[in-house]
Amino acid sequence: LTEFALKSREPNVDLTCNVTLSSQRNFQRSLRLKRDNAAILQQLDIRDVKGKMFVKASGTGSGLLSVKLKYNVLVPPELLCKFNITVRADIHKPRESSSKAIGFPPDLMYDLFGPSRRRRSVSSWFRGWRRKQTTPTPLRHDPLPVNFLRDSRTRDYSPASPFFPEESGAFDNGRSDTEAPSVEGPAQSMLTYDVEVCSRYIGGEDSNMAVIEVGLFSGFEPVEKDLEKATSDNNLLAKYEMTEKNVILYFDKIPWESPTCVKFRIERQHVVYNVQSAVVKVYDYYNPMHSCTQFYGPGSTSPLLKLVCEGNQCECAAAQCPRKEPFQEVERAGTATRKRAKLRELVCQQHDFVWIGTVSSNEVINGYRHITFRVDTVIKEGLEPSASAMTGTKLFVARELCSTADLIWGARYFVFGRDSEPFEKDGETIMKYTLDKDVRVFNTDESLTSKRAENLHSILLWLTSGFARQGGCRT
Known part of the structure; x- marks a missing residue:
C-alpha cells in the first residue's frame, strides 16, 4: 500500500x-x-x-479499473405469479318470464286454435287479451262463450265471436302467421355479457391487499349496479373503480383455500367490429411485481366475431375462412390434361407457395387458432427459400370459428398459401401465415374416404412429379 x-x-x-x-x-x-x-x-x-x-x-501513472457485468435472468412465471385466476365471458341470458300459458289439454288446444303453426298468432293475441281482462279468468273447465263454425272437410275450427276477433281483422298485421315480428331501433345493437372473474392466492395463507383489473371489450361498459351488489355481497371486495377501458376491483385479501369470485354484466354501447381479447390482471397491492395476467375473449359462436371489418367495409367472418371445396374448379375442368393445366394456373397465378407437411400442434389462444406445421416438401417457393421453409415449424393463424381451418393434429396436408410480412420477436425474425379465404388446404387422409377425394389426391400428387419435371411455373 x-x-x-x-x-x-x-x-x-x-x-x-x-x-x-x-x-x-x-x-x-x-x-x-x-x-x-x-x-x-x-x-x-x-x-x-x-x-x-x-x-x-x-x-x-496508475489508475483503478473496475468491470461491472449486468445481465437478466428469466424468472419462471410461477415465481412471479402468486395468484390463480380464471375469467369467463358468456352472453347474458335473461331469466325466462314466469307467466305461463293457460293449461288447456292438448286436444282442447287443437280444437280451439287449430294446428300449432296457426296457433302461434292466436295464442299471442290471447295472452294480450288476457292481460287486459279486469274480471277473473274463467276456471279451466268453465264453458267458454265461443261459437264455432266447423268446416266439414277439415278439423280447423274458425271462431266467430268477439272473443276471437280474427274475422274483424284483429290478426291482420301485414305479415303471415309464421313471420317473426321485426325489431327496430337501438335494441338491434343491444348485447350483454356476463363476466365472471375468480382468483385464489397460491400459498399457505391469505394474500395482502390485492387488485384485479378487468379489461373490457371495445364498445362495452359495465353495469354499475352489478358492481354495487358485488361489493355488498362479497365481504372481501372493498371497493371498485370504473374507467373507460377496465374495471378495477380492490380486495382486502384474496383467500388461498378457495377462490373468491365477482360477476357483473357488461353492455354494448357502441357497435365495434373486429373485437379483440381483453386482459385481466391481478397483483399484490404492496408488491405489483407479483402479478398474473389472463386474456379472455368472446366465444367462438359470439356475435362479436360474426363480422370482420376494414374501414367501412364489413363481411361475414366465415368469408375469411378457407373455402370448403377449394379445388372445385380443378375437378370440373374435364380431362386429366385440363385438370393439370387448371391446377398449374392456381399454383402459379393465385398462390405464393405450395407446401406439403404435417400438423404438429393445434391450439386456440384468445379466439384464434394457432397451428404449427412442419414442411417436408416444397413444390413452389415463396419468400422463404426451400431450405428455410423445411427448417423448424411454421405458424398458421386462423379465427377459432373457422371449421375449415381446424387442421387435424398429425395429419398430412397440401397447403396453397400466400406470403406474409415477417416480424421480430425476441430478436428473431418470424413468419406468421394466415389461414383465410385465399388459402387452399387438402388433407391427404381424405383420399381414403371417397372416390372423389381419391381422384383429387391423385391430381395433386402430379405436382410432386410431372409439375416439377416440366419446369414448374417457369414453363
Whole structure:
C-alpha cells in the first residue's frame, strides 16, 4: 500500500486504456487519463459482450479499473405469479318470464286454435287479451262463450265471436302467421355479457391487499349496479373503480383455500367490429411485481366475431375462412390434361407457395387458432427459400370459428398459401401465415374416404412429379 500511495502521487499522469473484443474485430474503445481529469470517473457502456474482452493500458501513472457485468435472468412465471385466476365471458341470458300459458289439454288446444303453426298468432293475441281482462279468468273447465263454425272437410275450427276477433281483422298485421315480428331501433345493437372473474392466492395463507383489473371489450361498459351488489355481497371486495377501458376491483385479501369470485354484466354501447381479447390482471397491492395476467375473449359462436371489418367495409367472418371445396374448379375442368393445366394456373397465378407437411400442434389462444406445421416438401417457393421453409415449424393463424381451418393434429396436408410480412420477436425474425379465404388446404387422409377425394389426391400428387419435371411455373 505504501508503494501504491507513492506511485499514485506522481505528478505526471498520462494513461491510455484500450478495450477490444474477441467477437468484434472492429470494436475498439479508449479511455485517456491525464492530470486534469484524473479525479473524474470515466466509463464505457458495452451492450453486447460475447467471447472475451481485452484491456490494455499504456503510459505513466496508475489508475483503478473496475468491470461491472449486468445481465437478466428469466424468472419462471410461477415465481412471479402468486395468484390463480380464471375469467369467463358468456352472453347474458335473461331469466325466462314466469307467466305461463293457460293449461288447456292438448286436444282442447287443437280444437280451439287449430294446428300449432296457426296457433302461434292466436295464442299471442290471447295472452294480450288476457292481460287486459279486469274480471277473473274463467276456471279451466268453465264453458267458454265461443261459437264455432266447423268446416266439414277439415278439423280447423274458425271462431266467430268477439272473443276471437280474427274475422274483424284483429290478426291482420301485414305479415303471415309464421313471420317473426321485426325489431327496430337501438335494441338491434343491444348485447350483454356476463363476466365472471375468480382468483385464489397460491400459498399457505391469505394474500395482502390485492387488485384485479378487468379489461373490457371495445364498445362495452359495465353495469354499475352489478358492481354495487358485488361489493355488498362479497365481504372481501372493498371497493371498485370504473374507467373507460377496465374495471378495477380492490380486495382486502384474496383467500388461498378457495377462490373468491365477482360477476357483473357488461353492455354494448357502441357497435365495434373486429373485437379483440381483453386482459385481466391481478397483483399484490404492496408488491405489483407479483402479478398474473389472463386474456379472455368472446366465444367462438359470439356475435362479436360474426363480422370482420376494414374501414367501412364489413363481411361475414366465415368469408375469411378457407373455402370448403377449394379445388372445385380443378375437378370440373374435364380431362386429366385440363385438370393439370387448371391446377398449374392456381399454383402459379393465385398462390405464393405450395407446401406439403404435417400438423404438429393445434391450439386456440384468445379466439384464434394457432397451428404449427412442419414442411417436408416444397413444390413452389415463396419468400422463404426451400431450405428455410423445411427448417423448424411454421405458424398458421386462423379465427377459432373457422371449421375449415381446424387442421387435424398429425395429419398430412397440401397447403396453397400466400406470403406474409415477417416480424421480430425476441430478436428473431418470424413468419406468421394466415389461414383465410385465399388459402387452399387438402388433407391427404381424405383420399381414403371417397372416390372423389381419391381422384383429387391423385391430381395433386402430379405436382410432386410431372409439375416439377416440366419446369414448374417457369414453363
